[in-house]
Amino acid sequence: QQQVKQSPQSLIVQKGGISIINCAYENTAFDYFPWYQQFPGKGPALLIAIRPDVSEKKEGRFTISFNKSAKQFSLHIMDSQPGDSATYFCAAFPPGAGTASKLTFGTGTRLQVTL
């Protein structure tokens, strides 16, 4: 059972445009929502994350918008650059400690920023 649905599967954006990637979750127990960025041949890197007690978090050109009632969250990349071309994964994390607390990943979005 996929608990985090991510869309679109791929995205092409012109340089300077806004890239938007959406995720929806089912488990209301999730309480931490990170985004990972993965370049070809590299491991995923933690990009930005949000807790459900805020509706928005911004770090530089990257913003997470969070809608708790709709169980949705999205990543916005402002002024997209060719260097942002990568695969982006959303994820969700339930509360608790130990091995029961495991990240659930979305299916990934391949972003290409063109000149």
Added chain:
Amino acid sequence: SAVISQKPSRDICQRGTSLTIQCQVDSQVTMMFWYRQQPGQSLTLIATANQGSEATYESGFVIDKFPISRPNLTFSTLTVSNMSPEDSSIYLCSVARLAGAYEQYFGPGTRLTVT
């Protein structure tokens, strides 16, 4: 964050053989995980590597196929045993400093091709 290295970075192996992948972290961490990422796919958790005890495997993964060791708080190994072409994937080590810690960091991955 944590600096994570993996060895080897890539390998081509014959079916029926085994490969051991090493994961080294630059500082002590409580939690270490092993993931598999098939080409163009999302990340799937194989197991949690527990120091001093047997690893905790996810559904669909068994110890005989993926034996894991974790002798201390900075090192773990994953062995892919009796390999078949279906095992061709990227294998990723991941760490979290504390049990239940939200931030999880990934190594660069080991790209395995089984012929």
